[in-house]
Amino acid sequence: MEQTRIEDTRSSQYLEGLSPDFTIVKQPLALSILAAAASVQLQVGELDDGHLGKAIKYIRMHMARSMERTYFMTLLDSPDTVANLRGPTRAGRYRRQGIAHRTQNSCTPEQLGLQLPHVSVNGVQFLPTAWLGNGSGVRVYAGHLASVADSSRASPGSVQVCKLFVEPHQRRQALQREVTALQMLRNREPACKTLPQLLDYDAETGVIITAPAVSIMTAGKSQADAGLTQPLVEELFGALEVLQELKHVHCDIEPRHIGTYGGGTAALIDLSLCRPEGETLKAGVTYAGTFFYAANDILERLLENELVEPRFHHDVVALVKSLWALSHLSKFNACVAAVDTARAIVSRDCAAGIRMTREFWLTKCTGGTWRKAIDAAANSESLHHVRDLVVATL
Numbered sequence: 001m002e003q004t005r006i007e008d009t010r011s012s013q014y015l016e017g018l019s020p021d022f023t024i025v026k027q028p029l030a031l032s033i034l035a036a037a038a039s040v041q042l043q044v045g046e047l048d049d050g051h052l053g054k055a056i057k058y059i060r061m062h063m064a065r066s067m068e069r070t071y072f073m074t075l076l077d078s079p080d081t082v083a084n085l086r087g088p089t090r091a092g093r094y095r096r097q098g099i100a101h102r103t104q105n106s107c108t109p110e111q112l113g114l115q116l117p118h119v120s121v122n123g124v125q126f127l128p129t130a131w132l133g134n135g136s137g138v139r140v141y142a143g144h145l146a147s148v149a150d151s152s153r154a155s156p157g158s159v160q161v162c163k164l165f166v167e168p169h170q171r172r173q174a175l176q177r178e179v180t181a182l183q184m185l186r187n188r189e190p191a192c193k194t195l196p197q198l199l200d201y202d203a204e205t206g207v208i209i210t211a212p213a214v215s216i217m218t219a220g221k222s223q224a225d226a227g228l229t230q231p232l233v234e235e236l237f238g239a240l241e242v243l244q245e246l247k248h249v250h251c252d253i254e255p256r257h258i259g260t261y262g263g264g265t266a267a268l269i270d271l272s273l274c275r276p277e278g279e280t281l282k283a284g285v286t287y288a289g290t291f292f293y294a295a296n297d298i299l300e301r302l303l304e305n306e307l308v309e310p311r312f313h314h315d316v317v318a319l320v321k322s323l324w325a326l327s328h329l330s331k332f333n334a335c336v337a338a339v340d341t342a343r344a345i346v347s348r349d350c351a352a353g354i355r356m357t358r359e360f361w362l363t364k365c366t367g368g369t370w371r372k373a374i375d376a377a378a379n380s381e382s383l384h385h386v387r388d389l390v391v392a393t394l
Contacts, residue, residue, distance in 0.1 A: 003027035004037050012329070013336055014218060020058050020074060032218065036062060038073040117141070119162055121202045121209055126162050132213075135272070137171050139164045142213045145199065159213040160199060165206030173282065174272050175206055181274040182210065184246055194239035194266050214259030214267040219325065219332030227260060228327055230391050235266035236323075237387040240315050244383070249277050249310040252289040253318035255325050255332070278309045292339045292357050293321040295378050299358050303351055316377035316386055321361070323390055324370050334364060369393045 009023040014031055020039035029035035039058050055074035062072040117139075119126040128143035141162045163178075165171045182198035191197065196210040217227060236258065243250055251273035259267045273289055281288055287298065287308040295317035301308050325335040338360045346353030365371055373389035 006040075007031055009039075011333060013333060015058065015061055017336055017340075018057070018061070020054070032215070033062060036072075038075060040075045117164060119164060119205075119207055121145075121200045121205070121207045124200070126160075126207070126209060128162060129159075132161065135270075137166050137174075138272070139166060145209060160209055160211045161196075161213050163208040163210070165208075167206075171206065172203070175203060175208070177275055178208060178272045179203070181248060181271040182208070184248070185242075188242070188246065192239060192242045194235045194268055195242065196267075196269055196271065212261045212267070214261045214269060216256055216259045217326055219255075219327070219329045227264070228323065228394060229264075230394055232260070232264065232266045233323065233387065233390050233394070236268060236319060237383060237390075239266070239268045240312075240319060241383055243274070243315065244312050247277055248274055249312060250274050250315045250318075251310050253315055253322055254290040254293045255322045255335070258322055258326070275310065277312060280307055280309055290318075290339075291354065292335070292342055293318040293325075294357075296358065296361075297378070299354050302354050311380075313377055313380040316383065317374060320370070320373045320377050320386065320390060321365075324365055324374075327370075327393065331364075334360075 004024050004026055007023050007025050008021075009019045009031065010021050012019045012023075012031060014023075015033060021042045022040035023031065023036050024038040024040070025031055026035050026037050039062070041055050041058070055076055058074045059072050117128065119128065119141075125146040126141075126143055127146055128141040130142045132140040132142055141164065142159050143162060144160055165175050179198070179201050182196060182201075185192060185195055186198045197212070199209040199211055201208045240250075250268065250271065252270060253268070257268060257270045259269060261267055286305065287302055291298065291302065295314050298308050298314060325332050338357070342353045342357050342360075344353075345356055361374070365374065369389055369392050373386055373393075376389060377386045
């Protein structure tokens with residue numbers, strides 16, 4: 001029986017911004033969707049639809065992230081029961097009790113209606129193994145191209161990513177923009193290991209296959225817990241240096257686009273908005289991307305409803321702000337809450353949402369080396385200087 005532990009995850013938001021009250025995590029793994037063995041939702045009194053709905057949602061989300069799971073449980077129990085759980089041994093016993101009743105508390109992928117697509121690119125089949133997430137008109141899966149997918153020998157490093165554009169003809173510009181950026185990177189020597197590698201694509205069917213598959217970074221109770229190290233920071237800034245060398249701007253850097261693979265190599269993913277510096281989007285679109293981590297000059301132009309031209313320093317500011325958010329759980333949680341609030345406000349009053357975002361960064365990240373790094377990035381100071389300021393915080 002594998003060892004497990006109980007973690008209080010009420011404020012962790014590890015499950016794409018959500019979190020059950022407690023999570024039973026496999027030892028010695030850090031808390032993540034894939035490391036979760038089961039979750040616990042607390043409730044007092046008789047079962048009600050609200051708590052049952054949460055339990056089902058947590059099951060669906062954990063199952064969707066790994067199609068190799070045969071079941072996942074969310075246990076509904078009273079606070080008194082969970083309060084008595086202490087340490088790996090007790091947690092292990094609790095998990096065995098849950099498994100004994102798994103037929104009543106779990107669902108298979110088929111029961112949840114989670115179907116992976118049949119995808120082929122230029123005559124080669126892509127074999128999906130897990131759903132990674134959705135974007136605007138895009139679905140993303142992990143798996144293998146059949147030509148390199150000998151399942152008996154495939155190593156974790158061979159996992160690839162399939163981005164499937166649901167309406168490729170309506171999203172042709174976005175698809176072509178990403179393919180162009182990936183082709184440009186593929187033709188560069190030496191290859192940049194921090195940016196995605198293009199393996200194949202099919203513009204007609206809206207399929208892009210890249211490598212590697214990465215684990216998105218999450219914040220911890222310290223920078224060390226989050227995995228923020230000097231080599232990782234240097235690799236991320238190295239990726240920006242490559243993009244600047246190629247005269248391109250990523251245009252959508254945020255925490256969920258920063259990850260690691262292969263034991264700790266940094267990864268900067270999602271090039272769907274990457275384009276040459278100064279190149280705007282189609283007529284009528286002033287800006288695209290996550291504005292919460294944007295530079296102040298972007299926010300000012302949006303307040304004036306003016307067109308935003310992407311500049312190199314926009315990427316640098318967004319990276320520094322993202323690393324600040326990832327540097328501690330409290331900062332990350334503050335950002336997640338503020339993003340949700342800003343989006344809700346923007347849906348009613350765009351200017352008010354932008355002003356709230358600007359105020360957040362002025363009040364939450366004040367003084368110190370992090371503020372110096374943000375200001376240096378905004379002033380287009382040397383990329384190495386900004387990097388060194390961030391490294392100084394580690």
